[in-house]
Amino acid sequence: MKAQPQPLQPGDFYYTPEGYMVFTxxxxxxxxxxxxSGCRHCPWRKKKPDGRP
Incomplete structure (x- = not known):
């Protein structure tokens, strides 16, 4: 089952200095x-053995 996009709420994203939207x-x-997709703030992304994302 594919996840459905959610309506945006305050605190859901920010813009980088380059103008990219980043989901929190x-x-x-x-x-x-x-x-x-390897999102920057993915809570399910596996960490490397040394503890880095």
Whole structure:
């Protein structure tokens, strides 16, 4: 089952200095699943053995 996009709420994203929109962990948790795109704030992304994302 594919996760459905969620309506944006305050705190769901921010813009980088380059103008890219970045979703926060808050948005990803509400969405409910990982999309597999390697998102910066994905709460399901596996960490490397040394503890780095």
């Amino acid at each position: 962990e808050q948005y990803h948790r509400r969405r409910g699943t990982c999309c597999g």
